[in-house]
Amino acid sequence: MGSFARKITTILIVLLLLLVLALLMGLAFGSTGGIREVWHLLINSDQDNDTLRAIIWQIRLPRVILAAVTGATLSLGGLVFQALLRNPLAEPYILGVSGGSAVGAISGMLLGLTIFPGVALTAFAGSMFTLLLVLGLASGHLSTRRDTLLLGGVMINAFYSAVITFLISLSPKASQVHQILFWLMGDFSMQTPEQLIILTPVLPCMIIIYILARPMNLLLLGEESAASMGVDVRLIRLILLSVTSLMVSLVVCQAGLVGFVGLTIPHIFRMLLGADHRLLIPACVLGGASYLIGCDLLARTIASNGELPVGIITALVGAPLFIFLLWRSKR
């Protein structure tokens, strides 16, 4: 008992410290300011540097929070999909679930719905629909389904990007087009910090997933094996899929399409910590948050003029990793 509790506590403390560090870095760096100025602002609130303060509290803080929530959600989403489909290469973006949310969200926006609950609901519907499609593809013979699933995901994504481009061309305002295109590759800049409120359901979703950590472990060794160990497989799958697709679609509404996070982070932690979800879930949440704050920081500072969509950075890291994992699994 003691050893497991000690292990989990140590890991969580380390990851929490990493997250705090990432948050501070995310607040400190950008077009203006630096660690020293931010530190002064934090400990000494009546310093008169209103511009920097406004930048940090009104612009950077919401942005860093959005990056953190997105990173946590997407890496946890990847972890859950990998467990449910028993496929280490499954991930919300690769499977097309993120794309489905995006199609739903854009349709909602074009219909003139408000972001909450209108667009959030159409995004959720889009992601659920895609998930059911993917599950249909994933059923069938075990030996063929890994490749079928990935191929299906590729095709679903190709189809959705065509739909998205088509929908954008319907948009009456030309100025929106650039914005939507940027959002499609992952965009953490927001109009108002209040928009973060629609992300609050993400937290209960994560808690539900953590409660189901042990059944997820059992599912990894096969559905019948899990059922014979007392897991209500259909119920657990239904809960996990709905909850995951809900939180992913909320994040897509806010942050757009950020790919491969759900592949990169769970793989790193599985290599470091093994396959036990009671460790992996909190590790992926904290680690995914730090990772995406870091990627966003790079995206903001690396380009000499303006900024990059964060999805570029995550794809530059994640796509080669995906190819490597695919190559390794073939041997």
Added chain:
Amino acid sequence: MKMVEVDKLTVTRGGNKVLHEVSLNVEQGAFYMIIGPNGAGKTTLLKALSGLIKPDRGAITIQGRDIRRFSARELARILAMVPQQVALDFPFRVAETVLMGRSPHLDLLAFESRHDRELAQQAMDFTDVSHLAQRRLDEVSGGERQRVIIARAICQQPQIILLDEPTASLDPAHQLKIMDLLERLRHQGVTVIMVSHDLNLAGVYGDTLVLLKDGEVACLGSPEQVLTEEQLQTSYECSLMVDENPVSKRPRINLLPERYR
């Protein structure tokens, strides 16, 4: 004590009757061997017994209680299943896998107690996999992995253990090791029901054999009653000769190649 009673069990899949009015009566501590040609319904029977598939007609009673009135967790505390294969896509360690056997006894959020760890250790000692505890499940050999899965089932502390061809694809040494293990379990009072294609193993270790053919019980009884030349040749549609194993005094099945007929 009656452990498992099957009364006129009928299972239909896709319009075909996979099992037709199968009836069994398994006492506590019995060693049942389910044999029969491919497609006879052996695995389906095992799955029905473990609650994985629902009967269309007939009833299954576990310890005097209808199987449909058990929750999945309640059933898993009485009955453990060893599947033919487990998925190996994720790197669980042997000790972690065995400890999973405690799940039906634990609340969702509870961590395993020292007692649970001790039970897992005992199960690993019993199946001789303790030295592999920290190895990954995909790194150990097929025979070792099968023993790990049996250890997990033992860790579940079941009164009934169901096994689907646990010795298939294992070399003779590993086959013997697993069968002896099951016999020791049975002597501890655990009821064992196993599907096998190996008629000799079935004859030596089983005390009651169930020969299935086309979803029906073709013959049920002691090895001497079931493993007869006539019975087997009709069911399996192949040439064979049955004599007596000089050591175990149980029936010994010899397959006859075409050139000797």
